[in-house]
Amino acid sequence: MNEPDAPTLLLVEDEEHIAQGLIFNLEQEGYRVVHAATGKKALEALAARDFSLLILDVMLPDANGFDICRSVREQDSRVPVLILTALGDENHRITGLRGGADDYLTKPFSLTEFLLRVKRMLERSHWYRPAPGSRNLYRFGPNVVDLKERRATTLCGEIELTDLEARILGVFFVREGEVLERSELLASVWKMSPEAETRTLDNFIARLRKYFETDPSHPEHFLTVRGKGYRFVAGK
Ligand code: CA
Numbered sequence: 671m672n673e674p675d676a677p678t679l680l681l682v683e684d685e686e687h688i689a690q691g692l693i694f695n696l697e698q699e700g701y702r703v704v705h706a707a708t709g710k711k712a713l714e715a716l717a718a719r720d721f722s723l724l725i726l727d728v729m730l731p732d733a734n735g736f737d738i739c740r741s742v743r744e745q746d747s748r749v750p751v752l753i754l755t756a757l758g759d760e761n762h763r764i765t766g767l768r769g770g771a772d773d774y775l776t777k778p779f780s781l782t783e784f785l786l787r788v789k790r791m792l793e794r795s796h797w798y799r800p801a802p803g804s805r806n807l808y809r810f811g812p813n814v815v816d817l818k819e820r821r822a823t824t825l826c827g828e829i830e831l832t833d834l835e836a837r838i839l840g841v842f843f844v845r846e847g848e849v850l851e852r853s854e855l856l857a858s859v860w861k862m863s864p865e866a867e868t869r870t871l872d873n874f875i876a877r878l879r880k881y882f883e884t885d886p887s888h889p890e891h892f893l894t895v896r897g898k899g900y901r902f903v904a905g906k
Pocket of ligand 1: 683684685727729730
């Protein structure tokens with residue numbers, strides 16, 4: 671399963687039995703895993719090479735996962751960071767997200783959920799933060815979207831995408847076919863709370879339909895899911 675170009679993950683976790691369980695399952699999924707049991711070892715590993723994803727436990731014997739996260743962000747803004755926090759600690763969650771974490775999981779978590787988050791974060795990072803020089807062309811219907819250059823070719827011709835448009839498209843592409851709840855879209859793309867003005871989102875979707883749908887009043891790609899949110903369908 672271990673492909674030569676498999677993503678390499680850094681797991682920073684001091685509890686041996688948790689670490690071993692996660693490593694085993696991540697390797698089963700085809701990832702390579704480097705394990706660091708202390709903050710010091712983590713920083714050494716980070717200095718030595720690049721990683722596709724960082725999984726950081728908060729409570730380490732010699733360091734705090736948030737501090738590691740912050741120092742990582744100062745060096746490299748591209749690597750996605752998943753924080754593992756203790757049960758229900760809301761302050762940790764906020765500190766983690768402020769410190770540049772992309773996602774967090776509260777212990778104890780289900781293995782399935784963990785692996786799903788890892789997979790999504792790796793996919794998303796590919797769209798959010800493409801490697802320098804790479805082109806990520808996404809095709810659906812008559813459209814071709816280049817998220818990196820924030821350009822798209824549509825039936826209306828060549829258009830330039832704003833940063834927010836590129837971000838929301840990135841989320842839709844990665845989660846093609848899934849129902850995305852309004853609150854989730856607002857939180858992940860706009861960093862807004864679910865209570866925030868949600869008309870922003872509707873206006874946005876209307877704009878995407880105008881760009882990308884053959885008939886914006888009968889969308890085939892950006893579908894409304896009543897009472898929930900939206901679903902993107904690439905179609906043919
Ligand atoms: Ca710990």
